[in-house]
Amino acid sequence: MNPLLSPTLKCVRKLREASVVLGTFAMLGACQSQPSYVEHQSIADFDYRKRHPIVITEAPENFDIPVAGEMRNLNGSMKTAVAAFGKQADIDGNGFVEVLVPSGSGNEAAAKAISPQIRTALKKGGVAADHIVMRSYAVSDMGASAPVRLSFMRVKGIVRDCGNWPDAMISNHQNTDYHNFGCATQANLAAMVDNPTDLLRPRPFGPNDPARTNEILANNRSGDLTAGQYGAGVGTNVSSVAQN
Structure with a gap:
C-alpha cells in the first residue's frame, strides 16, 4: 500500500477489495449443486405404507x-x-x-x-x-x-383417516401419490389379519414332522434322493429357438 495516499483514497481501495471478495463468495455459492425434488420429499410421499400405517391398538x-x-x-x-x-x-x-x-x-x-x-x-x-x-x-x-x-x-390392527382428501388430484404436478392412495388396501389387510402380532414380528417355527424327518435321513444315508421323485424333461418342451 502506498503510504502517500490520502485516508480517503485508502478507504475507497479497501471497499473495492471487500467487494471483490464478496463477489467471489457469491459466485462460489451459485456453483453449488441444488438439492433435487426427491431430496425435498419424505418417504411417505412415495410409500402408502408409511403414509397410512397399520396401527396395533385396542379397539x-x-x-x-x-x-x-x-x-x-x-x-x-x-x-x-x-x-x-x-x-x-x-x-x-x-x-x-x-x-x-x-x-x-x-x-x-x-x-x-x-x-x-x-x-x-x-x-x-x-x-x-x-x-x-x-x-x-x-x-x-x-x-x-x-x-x-x-x-x-x-387388540387389532386399524388404519386411521381413510377417505381424507386434503389436496385436489389435479393440483399435483410432482407425480406423487394422492393422499388417500393405498389407504383402503391397508385397511383391508389389517381387517384380514387374524392375529395382529403377525404384523409386528414373524411367528416362530413350529415343530417338524418326525416321520418325514426320519424318511429324509434314511434316504440320505442310503444315497437315495431326498427330494420328491421326478423325471428329467417330463412334461416339458424345449423351444425350437433354444435348440438352434
Whole structure:
C-alpha cells in the first residue's frame, strides 16, 4: 500500500477489495449443486405404507343383530353366530361382552324380548354369566328399527383417516401419490389379519414332522434322493429357438 495516499483514497481501495471478495463468495455459492425434488420429499410421499400405517391398538369388535318389530325369538343361525362371537370374545378379548339394547326405538319391545336368548347364546359360546354386561342406548327416532349391538375390546390392527382428501388430484404436478392412495388396501389387510402380532414380528417355527424327518435321513444315508421323485424333461418342451 502506498503510504502517500490520502485516508480517503485508502478507504475507497479497501471497499473495492471487500467487494471483490464478496463477489467471489457469491459466485462460489451459485456453483453449488441444488438439492433435487426427491431430496425435498419424505418417504411417505412415495410409500402408502408409511403414509397410512397399520396401527396395533385396542379397539372394539362389534356385532350388530338386526331386530324386526315383531321379532320375539332368535333363529338357529343367529344363535350360532352369537355363540361364535362369544367364543371369539373369550379367545381374543378379556372375556367380557357388552350387550347394547336400543331404547326409544320402534323395535324396543322386540329387542328386550330377545335379550335373554342372546345371553343364553353367549354363555353357550363360553362367556361367563357375570361377564355379560347389559346396557341400553337411546334412539331418537321412534320409528327406527335399531340393532342390538354386541361388543368386546380386543387388540387389532386399524388404519386411521381413510377417505381424507386434503389436496385436489389435479393440483399435483410432482407425480406423487394422492393422499388417500393405498389407504383402503391397508385397511383391508389389517381387517384380514387374524392375529395382529403377525404384523409386528414373524411367528416362530413350529415343530417338524418326525416321520418325514426320519424318511429324509434314511434316504440320505442310503444315497437315495431326498427330494420328491421326478423325471428329467417330463412334461416339458424345449423351444425350437433354444435348440438352434
